[in-house]
Amino acid sequence: MKHRRIPKATIDRMAVYLEVLENFSRDGAELVSSDQLAKACKSNPAQIRKDLAYFGDFGIRGVGYAVESLKLAIKRALSIDGVWRCALFGAGNLGRALLGNREFVRRGFHIQAVFDCDPDKLGLRMFHLAVQSPSRLGHIVKEQDIQIGIITTPPNRAQRAANHLVEADIKGIVTFAPTRINVPDEVSLQYVDLFRTFYSLSFDISLREQEAAEEQNAD
Amino acid sequence: MKHRRIPKATIDRMAVYLEVLENFSRDGAELVSSDQLAKACKSNPAQIRKDLAYFGDFGIRGVGYAVESLKLAIKRALSIDGVWRCALFGAGNLGRALLGNREFVRRGFHIQAVFDCDPDKLGLRMFHLAVQSPSRLGHIVKEQDIQIGIITTPPNRAQRAANHLVEADIKGIVTFAPTRINVPDEVSLQYVDLFRTFYSLSFDISLREQEAAEEQNAD
Numbered sequence: 001m002k003h004r005r006i007p008k009a010t011i012d013r014m015a016v017y018l019e020v021l022e023n024f025s026r027d028g029a030e031l032v033s034s035d036q037l038a039k040a041c042k043s044n045p046a047q048i049r050k051d052l053a054y055f056g057d058f059g060i061r062g063v064g065y066a067v068e069s070l071k072l073a074i075k076r077a078l079s080i081d082g083v084w085r086c087a088l089f090g091a092g093n094l095g096r097a098l099l100g101n102r103e104f105v106r107r108g109f110h111i112q113a114v115f116d117c118d119p120d121k122l123g124l125r126m127f128h129l130a131v132q133s134p135s136r137l138g139h140i141v142k143e144q145d146i147q148i149g150i151i152t153t154p155p156n157r158a159q160r161a162a163n164h165l166v167e168a169d170i171k172g173i174v175t176f177a178p179t180r181i182n183v184p185d186e187v188s189l190q191y192v193d194l195f196r197t198f199y200s201l202s203f204d205i206s207l208r209e210q211e212a213a214e215e216q217n218a219d
Numbered sequence: 220m221k222h223r224r225i226p227k228a229t230i231d232r233m234a235v236y237l238e239v240l241e242n243f244s245r246d247g248a249e250l251v252s253s254d255q256l257a258k259a260c261k262s263n264p265a266q267i268r269k270d271l272a273y274f275g276d277f278g279i280r281g282v283g284y285a286v287e288s289l290k291l292a293i294k295r296a297l298s299i300d301g302v303w304r305c306a307l308f309g310a311g312n313l314g315r316a317l318l319g320n321r322e323f324v325r326r327g328f329h330i331q332a333v334f335d336c337d338p339d340k341l342g343l344r345m346f347h348l349a350v351q352s353p354s355r356l357g358h359i360v361k362e363q364d365i366q367i368g369i370i371t372t373p374p375n376r377a378q379r380a381a382n383h384l385v386e387a388d389i390k391g392i393v394t395f396a397p398t399r400i401n402v403p404d405e406v407s408l409q410y411v412d413l414f415r416t417f418y419s420l421s422f423d424i425s426l427r428e429q430e431a432a433e434e435q436n437a438d
Contacts (some may be wrong), residue, residue, distance in 0.1 A: 180260070197393055
């Protein structure tokens, strides 16, 4: 499989296809037509075919797709058919929410350790884990072969958390802190853009209101 | 200001510029050069100039940008210079984390009411709010002029939550549930793609590992 030529937009859409297939799966569907799948994804059959073609040949002519086998194929393509071991940095409400979210475990992302710089939080239990000092991070990452760091600190502490994770030789970081951080090129980095989503929404609502007002004025 | 021709990618980048400007602001900077700004945004000065030009003329020749006035201009452009009143649907850990996140209020997104379908949760206090029944939603949205609904239910309850919000005449929805939902065209809808971010990261880590292995084999 030649990973490197796959566009990022395809990867993003694959995640949508997977989500939609999970819905079909929950509803007990074994087969979906390519029209059904496209409609549920707000896409079109040609786009889906093109995206999937990067990873293999999945459609069944005249039928569509077999839900479970396509789900598995997409999971393999995205490298989420196994377990990713994660460490959480930031023992606040958001960290707790992620740790308590069963959807993470269901998708193979296992949070195995929690760290916080605040000495008052050390030893506090969050679900089944006790909050640890960042001084233990390197040891734990090595011992438990942790691959991913998740930053859930306030924005002003995110860079320090990232530095700790980079020093501990983590392979990739997902950060929820609403700020930009710097990591060396060899560490993968992804931002969860909570606020960007809210900004897009507020922009879109305002735009619609403005258009509605203009239409009314034109009457 | 002509909103409608502004590309979505520009809106997304404006949110990044704003985040980076908040960092400069926290560090006490009053002016940033266009090179500094571009570097911090992992962009280039021409792209930033082009994006900002949709909204007005902001640079100071030979100097760069005035941090506070550019922040305000971007907030106006994104319609986030005021307050957006929000209702939360789903009184779980994630809902609690959003409600307790001061960054939301700082950015003008005020969560004013919490709803949940689970009768066991009704009346429970989450910070300063009591969990209410969805049967109260229409009344509360009207009375408090709530514009945005935030869905933090499990995926199998997200569509029902969306239906309640649509019936209550909400203007826009941000959903954190990892599933696709359907709303009428007149309601704005944005997904926070928690898992898509994790999938992109796992794909990227795997790709790097594969490339490293191939290089080693080629030696």
